[in-house]
Amino acid sequence: MVVAYTIADLIKKGLEALEEGEYNNPLLDSQLLLCNVLNVDKIYTYTHKDQVVDSHFVDKFLNLIDKRKSGYPIQYILKNQEFMGLDFFVKEGVLIPRPDTEVLVEYIIDIVNKGYFNNKDTIKIVDIGTGSGAITLSLAHYLENVHIYSIDVSDIALQVATENSKKLGLESKVTFLNGDLFEPLEKLKLQNSIDIIVSNPPYIPTNDIAGLQKEVAEYEPKLALDGGDDGLDFYRRIVKDSGKYLSDNGVLAMEIGYNQGAAVRKMLEEDKGNVPLSCVEIIKDLAGHDRVVVGFFKAIENGDCKLLP
Incomplete structure (x- = not known):
């Protein structure tokens, strides 16, 4: 029956x-x-x-x-995840956008809207680690005078991000590039011309991945999770090369793990030979955890971060 x-x-x-x-x-x-x-x-x-x-x-x-x-993520089943009020197509092979990352995006939107780059006709942004395109396309959607160079080593990620750019009607504001970190920028001759470098890099220590929630550990791409032995490998590489591409008034902003603020801040402050920092700030999320590290590359009045939101 x-x-x-x-x-x-x-x-x-x-x-x-x-x-x-x-x-x-x-x-x-x-x-x-x-x-x-x-x-x-x-x-x-x-x-x-x-x-x-x-x-x-x-x-x-x-x-x-x-x-x-x-344990299969519901976002992969539904092929959808909301981020910054926008609907993103997601599938297995790309990191699922998290609300925590909105802190990074909102921060960049805020400093632009407060006039930090008022002297620029077009603000050039580099997003390292495109994933689904959540950071790239949210910035492209909410900021008018920007062009974003969005980089990922994963073909699947670039396919998904490109599809999302078409879905959101933002193709003209984004250039997707395949490659490892800054590598694709070499051919474009963008040295010392990027206003903002933004990234949500892999930051989970290798040995911690297996202990994550099952739907993350078993189904989300390890390429987007694994930050090396201490979780800081990608920060070292980004900080090392960012000074080569940032403009004189540039900004470097990166999402971090809740317990990585002090280490990444120290990394930025101690690498002044490559990165002429005038100010480093740690931004907390709504739960009060360290979530974003920002380095400003402009001589800010009296050494204070007075232009920060």
Whole structure:
């Protein structure tokens, strides 16, 4: 005998299955997966909760619940993640954008809007580690007079980011480049002309990756997570070469792990032979954790960071 399930029955069934795992919001996951299968929004599931669901969709939904229960990220199932109020296409092979990274993006938007680059017709930005394009395309969307050189070594990441640029109508403001860190900039002769270098580099210590939440450790790309033995390998490389590309008034801003602020700040302050820093600041996230390190390359009045938000 075939069991008839209503929308409410399936959401409850999905909730019960996912509550056995380590998920932040099993009810929401169950709702979103059913919405995905039925191609409806959440409101529909409330207003049609007694609707009987075709057995084909029931099977498809239960298969997705099993997949999610295994730890597979829901963002990869839905192929979508919201970031900075924008919808980004994501798939396996690219890092899923996190709310923490919005601190970095909002900071850059703030200093530009406060007039730090008022003397520039076009602000040149380099984003190292494109991923889904979340940082690059958010900056391109919210800032008018920018052009962004967005770099990644991953072909999958560049494909996804390019698709997102088309989806958001931002192709003309971005140049995607394949290569390792600053390598692709060599041919473009952009030395000493970049106004902002921004990056969310891999910063998880190699031995810590296995202990991360299952959906991160097993499914997200290690290429985007692994920061070497102490998690700081990419910061060393970025700091070492950034002075070669930044303009006289340039800014270097990087997302960091919650316990890496002091180490990265010291790295910036001690490398003045390559990077003529006038000011280094650590920006905290809403939870009060160190989240972004920013180096300003302009002589700021009295040595104070008075132009910082």
